[in-house]
Amino acid sequence: MGYLLKNCDFVLTWINDELRILRDVDIAIDNGLIISVGKAIEGHLEEINCSNHVVIPGLVNAHTHTPMSLLRGFYDDAELMTWLNKMWIVENELTRDIVSLSSELSIIEMIMSGTTAFIDMYHYPDVVADIASRYGLRAALGPTFIDILKSPTLVENELRNFMSRYGNSSLVRPIINVHSIYTVGKDTLLRIRDLSHELDLPIQIHVSETRDEVYEAKRKYGVFPVEYLNSLGLISSKSQLIHLGWVTSWELSIIAKANARVTHAPTSNMKLATAGHFPMRELMEMGVIVTLGTDGPASNNSLDMFREMKMAVLLQRHSYWDVSIKAMHAFRAATVNGYRLLGPRGGCLGNGCVADLVLLDLGSPRLQPIRDDNILSNIVYSADGSDVDIVIVNGRIIYDKSRDYQVLRERARRIGERLNDFTRKFL
């Protein structure tokens, strides 16, 4: 099954870490990969007319909690720990059915807004993985270690089962989720390190999200969170560190030296008033791979990666009092860097690059005027998910607005009603 994207007005792609803007080209896709890019390509592939469209690499939501659409707008006005405690009350009573419905709702929202892959942390990851696969979306996820709610032995068993079920999937990538150093004890952290080596799995963890977390670590362990994790052997090229709003400057070299990956979640940090500053410029200068995530729909409350890209630039400029962070940096974080973190070669258009692409409709008034020199700006600062027309993952069209728009909306509406039946008792 292949496609030929004909006459794309604009194509944005990364070549050797440089953003390139191509005009009026065709893109041939076969067997899940991009096989050719250029003028007037011919071939026995199904043609898709891409005039009046810009083709961009798929957006990677590098950190979310997909099923939390259940709790969208449920409790907006609290700081992180108060908020988490409220979330946990509801989450204690979650069922596979509810997780299935709420992750489906988020997955619908994600594909409709141009997300081609997401990295998830939540209960029942097998349920989320199945829904993602059914919709054709890439996902990296796995069971979550969180000692205060669940025994680590239980999570380890879940993880081994998850591995054996999804270890060979083309769309699902198992990872080890670790909630945080304040909800997971030292013994469990050491066990996680060993599991990561044994099973060759990446680790995703919330780190240095609040000032309290950082102070508490210093008080309890005499060191800051990244130092603490490093002392346990948990900072490596397999680690994905989320938030880092209160990371110290000297911890940055630990991250850079280990080639650990980092994820910025600006909207969620602002909404939960965690303050602090994710040092994006320093991290980039040190060569660290910076990615971008919306965090869950209960703390954002959107899963629109276009909005998140804009938010990242704005918050960084506000914090640095300068304009050193530009649209390009957010676009890189959300595309090619997301793929570096995930595994498959994406964000590019060469041979062997995965065919994870988004076709944006150029007709929206908010995107005018359009030229080579402002197309990226318009995508990052003016577009939103509603401009997405077609989403291709692994060479397959997983969303086509002209075909799927009404069906998905009706499905989402029905899911919403069923979720309300569940949450009403907590109101």
Place this chain on the structure above:
Amino acid sequence: MGYLLKNCDFVLTWINDELRILRDVDIAIDNGLIISVGKAIEGHLEEINCSNHVVIPGLVNAHTHTPMSLLRGFYDDAELMTWLNKMWIVENELTRDIVSLSSELSIIEMIMSGTTAFIDMYHYPDVVADIASRYGLRAALGPTFIDILKSPTLVENELRNFMSRYGNSSLVRPIINVHSIYTVGKDTLLRIRDLSHELDLPIQIHVSETRDEVYEAKRKYGVFPVEYLNSLGLISSKSQLIHLGWVTSWELSIIAKANARVTHAPTSNMKLATAGHFPMRELMEMGVIVTLGTDGPASNNSLDMFREMKMAVLLQRHSYWDVSIKAMHAFRAATVNGYRLLGPRGGCLGNGCVADLVLLDLGSPRLQPIRDDNILSNIVYSADGSDVDIVIVNGRIIYDKSRDYQVLRERARRIGERLNDFTRKFL
């Protein structure tokens, strides 16, 4: 010409400064006003089916520079003064035709995203006013005093002409625009004060936007910008002060005592890296009417007031390190407070309230699940302008997606091409 909005799923309105959420009601509109709200209203009015919709008061964009869609994405990466100087190079060569096209583009974007009124500062305000009137949008605007570009006598003449032309318009409200204290001299400011008294016109001015502006005022005049304006008699209930990112705490009492109005423009401030902090909580506590604006499409680069509401809450939470600013506060700033500033009684649903309303489609997956207790949250944190279905201003439908969507998009695209012909020579 009247309408009966039948079976509105949700209606959000302000009653005595309290937000009320009504369910399953009808709204009768006649002669530009709301005449009745309740269950099962009958009447000889044209019916609009509002099931699956939420009706909200129209959004007021309290500060923008409408024709700057011309410069969207033209120059994104500079701080305010460098950026302004670049804008001025292009603006020196503006024609009425270009201003007409670029303001039309912005007005299309605004009505498609639920804005019912805007307050504008730019060259050729008569051109902007005519386009706004043609599209049926409310606008408050007028010539801009900016000594470094234009003689004040010229601007005064323009103002008197503008007054005589639009003084009795139902949609256009003349105001006196003053660029800033760093582009307008003391003599001109005194003249503006007298003109404001003589013509009974409000004054809009950028104040304390950057640290440099504040330091420079202190150095030059021995006082801070609001103190300086106050010493010239320019802080009164007729003043609308924009930005205030670097206002001092003691200037807030001057603002509150004078009953001056203020406008927060978070996205633009962040994009231009002006830093600082608009003290929204203190201003609200002192009873000051806080409003919200996108600023121009060259420094935002969007005119979507839904996105701006979210941005305001997020930036405020980030600055205060707490969650005291809530969705309700941004919604109030963008609706009822905007109307307080503009003049007509809006943001409400009682007899005599202007029929400026927006119908939002509840079908979008990003808005699920929906309940009484989270509908406001979903509007502020999850919705965007694309959820707008119908916009009513002064009792007239000025945008109906099912009727106008394609036509407006095509018009915007054509305008974009013509604007590019103009800007290309500056690239």
